[in-house]
Each structure stands twice: as structure tokens, then as C-alpha cells.
Amino acid sequence: MPASFLPSLIAQTEAVAAGEVNLLQAVILGLVQGITEFLPISSTAHLLVFTRVFGWDVLGEKYFVDAIQFGSVIAVLIYFWSDIYQTLTGSWTAFRKKNWEQEEWKIFVGIAIGTVPALAGGLLYKKLLPEATQSVLEGALVIACMSIIMSLLMGLAEKIGSRKRGFNLLEIKDGILVGLGQMLAIIPGTSRSGSTMTMALFLGLERQAAAKFSFLLGLPTLAIATLYQSTEIRNHLDVLPALIVGIISTFIFSYLSIAWLIRFLQRQSTWVFVWYRLAFGLSLLLAIASGRLASS
Numbered sequence: 001m002p003a004s005f006l007p008s009l010i011a012q013t014e015a016v017a018a019g020e021v022n023l024l025q026a027v028i029l030g031l032v033q034g035i036t037e038f039l040p041i042s043s044t045a046h047l048l049v050f051t052r053v054f055g056w057d058v059l060g061e062k063y064f065v066d067a068i069q070f071g072s073v074i075a076v077l078i079y080f081w082s083d084i085y086q087t088l089t090g091s092w093t094a095f096r097k098k099n100w101e102q103e104e105w106k107i108f109v110g111i112a113i114g115t116v117p118a119l120a121g122g123l124l125y126k127k128l129l130p131e132a133t134q135s136v137l138e139g140a141l142v143i144a145c146m147s148i149i150m151s152l153l154m155g156l157a158e159k160i161g162s163r164k165r166g167f168n169l170l171e172i173k174d175g176i177l178v179g180l181g182q183m184l185a186i187i188p189g190t191s192r193s194g195s196t197m198t199m200a201l202f203l204g205l206e207r208q209a210a211a212k213f214s215f216l217l218g219l220p221t222l223a224i225a226t227l228y229q230s231t232e233i234r235n236h237l238d239v240l241p242a243l244i245v246g247i248i249s250t251f252i253f254s255y256l257s258i259a260w261l262i263r264f265l266q267r268q269s270t271w272v273f274v275w276y277r278l279a280f281g282l283s284l285l286l287a288i289a290s291g292r293l294a295s296s
Contacts, residue, residue, distance in 0.1 A: 025056055026242040030068055030249025037072045037250075038215065038257045040154065040194030040273050041280065045143045048188070049284065052140075052293065067230035067243055071250025073223045076215055079258050083216065087111075103168055107216075110175020115220045118182040118192075122225060125186050140284055141295040143189030147281030150184075150194050155274040157201035167209040174203055178217055192218050194277070197270070207265040215258065 032050050036043040047065050050056075077084065090104025099105065181199030185192035193214050200210035233243065287293035 023242055023245045026068075026246035027249045029056070029065075030071060030246045030251075031253045033065070033068055033246075034071060034075070034250045034253025034255075035257045037069070037254055038193050038261060040150075040191050040197050040270065041277055042143070042147060042150075042189050042191035042194060044138075044188040045147060045191075045280070045284075048138070048140065048143065049293070063230060063232035063236060064239065064243065064246070066226060067233045068246035068250045069222065069226040069230070071247040071252075072254040073219070073226060074247075074251050075254035075258060076219045076222070079255055080212070080216060080219075083212070084219075087216075103170075106172050107170050107175075110170060110172045110178075111217050111220065112175070113172065114175035114177075114179025114182065114217050117179045118185065118221045119224060121183040121186045122221075138188045139295055140288055140293050142187065144281045144284035144288065146187055146189030147277045147284065150190055150198065151274050151277035151281065154194060154198045154201075154270055154277070157198045158270050158274065161201035162204040163201070163206050165203075165205050165209065167205075167212055170205075170209075170213060174200070174205070174213070175217065177203060178213065182218065182221060189281075192222070194273070201270070207270065208262060211261055211265050 029047070029051070032046055033043055036046045051065075087104045087107050090102060091108035094100065094102035094105035178196050178199045181195045182192060184190045184195040193211075196214035196217055197210045200213055201207070205213065233239075284293065288295045
């Protein structure tokens with residue numbers, strides 16, 4: 001390692017803390033976003049803690065965090081493109097033939113209907129709740145509590161879920177119910193993938209099918225929410241280079257995260273995420289209690 005690397009890294013970190021943005025931090029933030037968006041452990045929670053601990057206030061601002069999620073959207077589109085294409089073409093064929101029992105039609109309608117609750121809930125959250133209430137909900141204390149609650153729910157789903165249904169046995173009602181589960185992700189610390197996978201496991205889906213359906217169901221919501229929430233970036237064009245780097249980094253690590261999780265769930269259970277979320281939530285509570293992390 002060159003002798004100048006460490007001083008350079010320290011200088012860059014100090015620059016971010018002072019309100020400047022550089023590409024190294026954008027890469028790291030993309031790494032955190034990419035890995036945690038699709039693992040059922042909450043990207044919002046990890047980004048908030050990460051930026052607060054390191055004092056990366058500019059990168060931690062919501063417009064920047066929201067905008068780099070475009071990388072996650074692109075990763076889902078590319079990884080599942082064959083499934084998306086087959087679902088769209090198959091559902092169009094089913095529609096023309098009025099074959100409402102066709103597999104692709106059920107998946108398409110399930111995803112479409114399942115997207116509505118999360119979008120409606122997110123809109124109500126933004127429009128109706130006062131900023132003071134939103135600030136409390138987005139604080140570290142709520143994130144810690146939700147992380148613990150979701151770890152318990154995921155553990156229960158892992159314990160009692162039958163795991164007898166594959167992706168080809170999805171029904172429209174699965175989309176509706178998993179979509180309702182996705183509404184929980186409005187509360188920071190819940191995790192979009194965590195809430196949808198947990199609900200899918202409760203409904204008896206196989207672990208791999210639950211993860212795949214979670215990603216496909218979450219794609220429209222993630223894409224629309226990212227477009228809506230990141231419009232503020234037009235007022236911060238000075239960070240555009242860092243944003244582009246952050247999106248690319250997010251895409252790379254999102255794609256790797258999706259591929260790894262799908263393979264992992266073919267052989268393993270979700271218990272590692274249950275225990276991780278429990279430990280993460282308890283660690284946040286300890287940090288808050290000791291004064292090392294602000295509760296809001």
C-alpha cells in the first residue's frame with residue numbers, strides 16, 4: 001500500500017465531514033446501499049447509522065441516498081430481465097386470450113395490485129404526517145425497535161412457514177398480501193425485502209421463491225419511489241460526479257447481493273438474517289443508551 005494512501009483517505013474523510021463530497025465515499029456508500037437493499041436487513045437503517053457514525057453529513061442527506069437507489073433498480077431489471085420479459089409477454093397473451101388462469105397473468109396482476117398499498121402508504125406518509133413526526137419515525141430509536149421486531153417476525157415465519165410452494169404456484173392473493181407486507185417498509189428499519197420475504201414465508205413459499213417474488217414485487221415501488229424522492233437532486237448538481245459514481249457502485253453491489261442471496265437461499269435458511277437483525281437492533285439501543293448515537 002502506498003505510504004500516501006492513509007493520509008489521503010483521512011483527508012478525504014475530513015473533507016466529507018466538512019461538507020464536501022468525494023468519489024471514494026460515494027463508492028463506499030454505494031457498497032452499503034447495494035448490499036443492504038436486497039438482503040433483508042434494511043438499507044435505510046445501515047445508511048443512516050453509517051453516515052452518522054462517520055460524519056458524512058452531505059452523503060447522508062436524503063436526496064443523495066434516494067438518488068443512488070437507481071443502481072438497485074437497474075440491478076433488478078438486468079438480473080431478472082428474462083423473468084420480467086416472460087411475465088409481461090405471457091400476461092399480454094393471457095389478456096388477449098382471456099386466460100385468467102395463466103401463470104404469468106397471476107404473477108403480473110399480483111405484482112400490480114401488490115404495488116398499490118406501498119405507494120399509497122408512502123404518499124400518505126409524506127403528505128399527511130408532519131415533519132416532526134417523520135423525523136421521529138426516521139430516528140435511530142425507531143430503526144432499532146423495528147429491526148428487533150422484524151427479526152422476531154422473520155424468525156416466526158421461518159419456523160412456521162410450510163415452504164411448499166414454488167414461484168410457479170403464485171396466486172394473485174399472494175401479491176395482495178405480500179404487497180400489504182411491503183407497506184411496513186414505510187417505517188425505516190423495517191426493510192422492504194425483509195417485510196416482503198417474511199410475508200411470503202408466512203404464505204408458504206419456498207425461500208428462493210420468496211426472495212425472487214420479493215424483488216420483483218418491490219421493483220415498481222422502488223423505481224417509482226426513487227424517481228419521486230430524488231427529484232431534489234436537480235438543486236445539487238455540484239455533487240453529480242459523486243452521484244454517478246454512487247449509482248454505479250450501487251448497481252454493482254446490488255447485482256452481486258441479489259445473485260448471492262438467491263444462491264444462498266437454495267441451500268440455507270434465513271436464520272442468519274434473523275440473528276443479525278436482532279444483534280443490530282440491540283447494538284443500536286446500547287449505542288443510544290450510552291450516548292454514542294442520537295435517538296433521532
